[in-house]
Amino acid sequence: MRNIIRTVIIGVCGLTFSCCNDFLDREPISNITPDVYLTEETQLASYANGMYADILPSNSSTSFGIFGIDEHTDNMAGESYSNKYVPGQWKVGQSGGEWSFDIIYRCNYFLERVIPLWKDNALMGAEENIKHYIGEIYFFRAYEYFNKLQKLGDFPIITTTMPDQMEPLVAASKRMPRNEVARFIIQDLDSAIVLMKDIDPDGHKNRLSKKCAQLLKSRVALFEGTWLKYFKGTAFVPNGEGWPGKSKEYNANYQYPSGDIDSEINYFLEQAKNAAYEVAENITLTENNGIFRQSLSDPVNPYFDMFSAEDMSGYDEVLLWRKYDKGLGITHAVNQFASRGNAGVGLTRGMINTFLMEDGTPFYTSSNYSGDETIADVKKNRDGRLNLFLKVPGQTNLLILSSEGTHGAIIEPVPDITTGGAGWTYSTGYTISKGLNFDQKHCGNFLSYTGSITFRGVEALLNYMEACYELTGQLDDNAKHYWRLIRERAHCDIDYKKTIALTDMSEEAKWNWGAYSKGELVDPTLYNIRRERCCELMAEGLRYMDLCRWRAMDQMINQSYHIEGFKLWGSMQNWYIDENTGESILIYGLDNPESNVSSPERSLYLRPYEKSSKSLALDGYRWAMAHYLSPIAIQHFLITSNNNDVETSPIYQNPGWPVVPNEGALY
Template structure:
């Protein structure tokens, strides 16, 4: 059931459980309260279904996905995240306690320990156990990504249980247990299709297995100090195999409706999930007053973080003919209006570019990037609806993708490429298909053989980074296809490329000061950069100071060459010197005090 509708049902179930647990019948022939509790829920399928609805709280909340890339190498935001800012984050940060909570796990384990009533058929019980184990796998994957080794707990713990103070389990044990849970889920969940994309199906389980095995396989391959590299090939093969099951049996396909100029963005602005491609989603509901705040987040000067893409990342979008944009002579000095033409059509469906319009009080209006909402000029529109009505509150009606078929294609391609078994046919069916949907006209049928030097120089140039042209192109494709869907931070983590997170943020090229610029080619000037505010200003133009200082304080917005160049945002804020220990978060300090068997992640002990 979709998460936000079922939350209401779970509230009702919780009330039933509370009443059962707290009541004491006055009848002479009464059963023990504990037995009555269990039978009310575990003695029939309706009870199992109602209980299982509570597991959906493990999934990302409505706003988590489109906020998920607020800390990524391609995201320029209103402040350098504490985790990346020099001296701002330490192992005693109390907010980290929120990510160490285990309540949801106990809820799942309690269900698994008690779902054994023979009054319910084994097939039905196994189906709901499969759901429980799917969510336990999701829960633990989140923990492993963040902390590395964590205690594996497979039973519901009581207040006095000694396992509450257990040591951390080895990473391999936890990952093996996660995969076992997902294998069970895929084998026993009976639901195969769901037109609403809001329920877990057996193919969602295969999809999650593909995601997790790709993460762990590449993590072990590129983090050689972990000592687990020998297990990487088997995990990569498992990732490919699970993705292939979805590709061959799941009945999914890439959305093509609307053509190359619209089919990609439809996935992110449609009220109902595009069921042909979206495998799992959070669904808004006007009936239940369940909405999201994506517009408010992306079109507000104060509410969100003013997330803007960087020019360095925008440069990775190919030309429409499939050639690298950075192979074009003079690309470095192309203006915004010039550089956004004749590119991969996902670019114009991800950020505001020439020709973009919105509806304002029933009227169609031009909608260029707004420099009170963006720092770099590359203003996202991927998740924003095209009516200004939605801009001022939590009233968006678009569904939010959590898993889609496109990710499965990318998982399959990357896993096979890392194993050096990707064929031209595989390329055409995966990356090639994604690029065709984006309007790209060449390079979609055979895998590349020459590495793009822009990717090598700007992204993957340290010892241990891959040099294979196909692997690099799949990484390019993954960044573009899944941008702003919450994958990027942990993609960089698993690739061992965290140093990209602390690079400076750059924006569009500004040829000269005091010259208003037309960003969307409609003949109307939009923005002007200055060091001394012109005495005469053009009506409707936003004026941005790029002077070295403002009121005696270093200006966070400047140009790379002073009087011209790329926008530089927050160069004045020192980032951390990236070190390998930062690939994991520290365990909460208070938890280390409560459980002396827990040991802090190396590197964080004195921070």
């Protein structure tokens, strides 16, 4: 029983170090002694090395990598719907889930062992490097705790390795209020900021640096500050109505460190603003000349190339990136998918309609809008980021030809929306070139070795803008300056006030979930700050986090939202005429097993989840309040209870989820 509990609390990897064996140059685990392990600089570096790929997002050998993480949001859609948007289908697990501690254990093991040696000057190596590697582990623990905060909210704060004894392990399962977890994360990041170098040890930004910790601090603080603000008074924040933490004696009399929730909100927003400022004032945004190269004689566009360079160290805006190496067999598949169907993850109509016109006006107010009858029409006179990254049939994807590139499309084809499989399907008809490298050598089968951006400095500007407005209801001079910098780089009119004045929130609500918080429309200024973030960080993996902290999906509790792609049932349907037979290859009908597209009776726009009557998302996406957090699997309650009585466990379930396996949310 004790071993089972230990597995739950620290995770199997933490217990056996099975994830660590590939990178730690050390004796077998059975022979480890404190005298020979983690006592000198290279060992500290090696330990930290093995955690990068396990913790931080990067490109994948089988998918669209970081550019596909935003799948299952209002911005991007895959070939299959997500159960998160079908109430009753996301169910409480019997075992597993997010309640795990393996990475936390690995960090605690290191810190518990190394910090005393460091304080006693007993570590061999350069002091500045030793401090840096210790700072990296503080960062990793913070990053992993942030993952838990997003998915579970309240969570145990564990800073030591745990003995294999029932009583302390059960006690360690007590969930701390979510804002305390956020404060703990910030504390770890402050330690990382103090310890880590301004420039990473290798000088190529393949390791963390102080700016990375400052940027993550701003992200965490903005997340928690806005979460507390928009969920205030509900069961999803400490002391809110129905907060399950009150059911346990250890949280029954909880008081906010700042005095009350409003002061706590302000604390986090101030932290976000200050940390973001430290990064924003110390980076230079990469130049965007607005050119999407279509021949080798065209000027190089640094902004476009930044997302797919082999070496990203020269971009000041890139704070951390992962290097790949074909010779070492460290490769991914992003480029082959960027030159085709994005591995079946496409932009939605909602994402397209979020982009402004080049003159800074919403498309629905502009006489320069050319409509969406074709993909090329959609791009005309638009925000330069849409012009740069939205792919159009007939464009040249690959300029430097190579026999190595057997899986790329030199010329962008008509979107293949009918066949399915092999990652080539265009789920919505709209795909992006973000992450595309023009060299065909990167289109071998899963053999691309372009870099992968982990942290990009422009996020700090966006974080500052939002934190400033959420805190005061106004934009200070710094926020105004940052907004103009971002829009200028995007080749979009910098007069954001004009945009705000012309924004019709009832129109924006049709496309963008960020138009809402708590089921109500937000004001046009706040929405346009969110819009800027949405467009600048498109397909960079932060959208779902943003939607949750804004509480931006309540409106779907009672009203469906239909995920749509391009306007199939207009002139573009002619793209799908068989040249030999003269007949359309498009087949529709909810009860037709051969159906490959949605019916024009449902919408003129392709609806990827409405092709068959068997689709549980046939009537659109819906939401349940409980879905803002993940359920905790039943195994964890049973192991920490007396005689399998879950009520005796120190763990409590998240709001709206039952303590019953294989059941959906209660509300």
